[in-house]
Amino acid sequence: MQKAVLETLQAMRQKSPLVQCITNLVVMQVNANVLLAAGASPLMAHAQEELEDLVKIINALVLNIGTLDKHTIASMNVAGDFANKYKKPVVLDPVGAGASRLRTETALSILRTVKPCIVRGNGSEIMALAGELGENKGVDSTKGSLEVKEQAKRLARNFQTVVSVSGEVDMITDGTQFAYVQGGDPLMTLVTGIGCSATAVTGACMAVAKTPFIGAVSAMALFAGAGEKAGKKCQGPGSFLPCFIDELYSADYADAAKRVTME
Ligand SMILES: Nc1ncnc2c1ncn2[C@@H]1O[C@H](COP(=O)(O)OP(=O)(O)O)[C@@H](O)[C@H]1O
Ligand SMILES: Cc1ncsc1CCOP(=O)(O)O
Numbered sequence: 001m002q003k004a005v006l007e008t009l010q011a012m013r014q015k016s017p018l019v020q021c022i023t024n025l026v027v028m029q030v031n032a033n034v035l036l037a038a039g040a041s042p043l044m045a046h047a048q049e050e051l052e053d054l055v056k057i058i059n060a061l062v063l064n065i066g067t068l069d070k071h072t073i074a075s076m077n078v079a080g081d082f083a084n085k086y087k088k089p090v091v092l093d094p095v096g097a098g099a100s101r102l103r104t105e106t107a108l109s110i111l112r113t114v115k116p117c118i119v120r121g122n123g124s125e126i127m128a129l130a131g132e133l134g135e136n137k138g139v140d141s142t143k144g145s146l147e148v149k150e151q152a153k154r155l156a157r158n159f160q161t162v163v164s165v166s167g168e169v170d171m172i173t174d175g176t177q178f179a180y181v182q183g184g185d186p187l188m189t190l191v192t193g194i195g196c197s198a199t200a201v202t203g204a205c206m207a208v209a210k211t212p213f214i215g216a217v218s219a220m221a222l223f224a225g226a227g228e229k230a231g232k233k234c235q236g237p238g239s240f241l242p243c244f245i246d247e248l249y250s251a252d253y254a255d256a257a258k259r260v261t262m263e
């Protein structure tokens, strides 16, 4: 797995995949900057009239439900259908699933109809999509990734997708195998959009990876390495973000790959 992660991160930098994000209003710019620093090319677009033209030329589509309304939901469904038609991989970020019925039902509907190959969320979101509602804190998690192992496995099996759960340790499963990624920094939870950016980079890795499982693990490994180094250099949440973007830009892929263990 470590070799596959190293090769995926190198391929992402070399091929610079075009990643279309239909994402939330909070994180649009952060996601674009993170994708650029990681070596990919961002495209933020959601107008239905241009979706077919755009989906034809992209390498991956990222759907993020962070600030939903009926127009965004319609755009995600149309873009998802085109992605299937043109065989482009789709990654879903179920931001805030469990916090409202609209979020939970929209994420589940995308899982059923668009069939994304990876879902990247935090512990609370993954638990909600697996049908278990716990204590709720909006878009933030009240559950560690390791606490939702069974739910992640069930979700992956039910929807035949890869589930990537972020947290202090990231856990990725395809319903059979489990990968764990160590690293990062607690400051990553104090800057909005880092999770959404992990999903965007998951799309970029997916575009060049041999399998969705490898793509999902590679993105989290890159974040673990860059996040840990940025955490040591910065002074707090304000300076974390520019440090993190710099660390993504000059990332040591061999170090990132070493953070992955398999079960
Ligand atoms: N306590 C922590 N220590 C180190 N890294 C963390 C910690 N919590 C989250 N991260 C990292 O922060 C990034 C965003 O994860 P998370 O905060 O769970 O997502 P979200 O913002 O969607 O809730 C991931 O790369 C994850 O590995
Ligand atoms: C604060 C907030 N509210 C709606 S979307 C959003 C951003 C969430 O970003 P992340 O999940 O990466 O912390």
Ligand SMILES: [Mg+2]
Pocket (backbone or CB within 6 Å): 095, 096, 121, 122, 139, 195, 196
């Ligand atoms: Mg999130």
